[in-house]
Amino acid sequence: MRNFILGVIITLLLLFLGGLAIATLGFLPTTADSTPPKMERRLAMSAMDASMERHAPRVTSPVPPTDDNLIDGMKIYTMNCAGCHGNLDNKPSPFGGSFYPPVPQLIIHPMDDPEWHIYYAVRTGIRYTGMPAWNKTLTEQEMWKVTTFLTRIEKLPPAVQDYWKKSFAVAPPVASPDGEEHGHHQ
Numbered sequence: 001m002r003n004f005i006l007g008v009i010i011t012l013l014l015l016f017l018g019g020l021a022i023a024t025l026g027f028l029p030t031t032a033d034s035t036p037p038k039m040e041r042r043l044a045m046s047a048m049d050a051s052m053e054r055h056a057p058r059v060t061s062p063v064p065p066t067d068d069n070l071i072d073g074m075k076i077y078t079m080n081c082a083g084c085h086g087n088l089d090n091k092p093s094p095f096g097g098s099f100y101p102p103v104p105q106l107i108i109h110p111m112d113d114p115e116w117h118i119y120y121a122v123r124t125g126i127r128y129t130g131m132p133a134w135n136k137t138l139t140e141q142e143m144w145k146v147t148t149f150l151t152r153i154e155k156l157p158p159a160v161q162d163y164w165k166k167s168f169a170v171a172p173p174v175a176s177p178d179g180e181e182h183g184h185h186q
């Protein structure tokens with residue numbers, strides 16, 4: 001039994017030292033302009049979803065989805081988020097693939113997650129990615145307004161759609177009638 005425990009400890013130590021050597025000798029890549037392997041992506045995605053599921057408070061938005069709030073949310077998105085997540089002209093951001101992991105394009109592939117999930121991602125950011133925490137640069141109201149907008153991209157009221165068309169010369173995306181899912185997890 002003692003030998004077994006010693007064996008486990010030595011194995012763990014070797015694994016740890018091996019990892020340390022790989023890192024300090026420069027074998028880990030720093031490049032952000034490559035595509036994460038499928039396996040890594042799948043693992044990271046499910047870890048992130050599980051973590052949010054565990055940590056994010058199930059809060060209800062204090063901001064009602066009125067036309068004014070949605071238009072405010074659109075403006076906040078355009079000024080702070082479009083550079084990475086894609087503009088309202090329905091073209092992907094050239095920066096989208098320049099991050100590791102790549103930035104989800106939230107206009108072309110709208111999210112179907114609940115508001116508490118999106119609000120938590122916006123407020124606290126996402127560790128080890130390019131997604132910043134916005135709680136120091138946006139107010140509570142602003143974070144909720146952009147969340148309200150992001151959860152309704154495909155079902156905006158007519159006045160807000162008109163505002164979008166006037167401002168960006170393209171029509172906003174609409175949900176397909178067959179109820180097809182538009183996951184952002186490409």
Ligand code: HEC
Binds near residue numbers: 076121
């Ligand atoms: C500097 C680039 C950058 C900016 C600016 C940025 N984001 Fe992100 N965002 C990212 C990246 C990268 C991810 C992907 C993280 C991942 O792969 O899990 C992300 C992910 C997200 C997610 C998805 C979380 C999930 O559950 O999949 C949401 C929602 C989001 N951002 C909202 C916003 C909003 C709203 C703004 C503006 C207030 C914003 N982002 C600004 C880079 C950015």
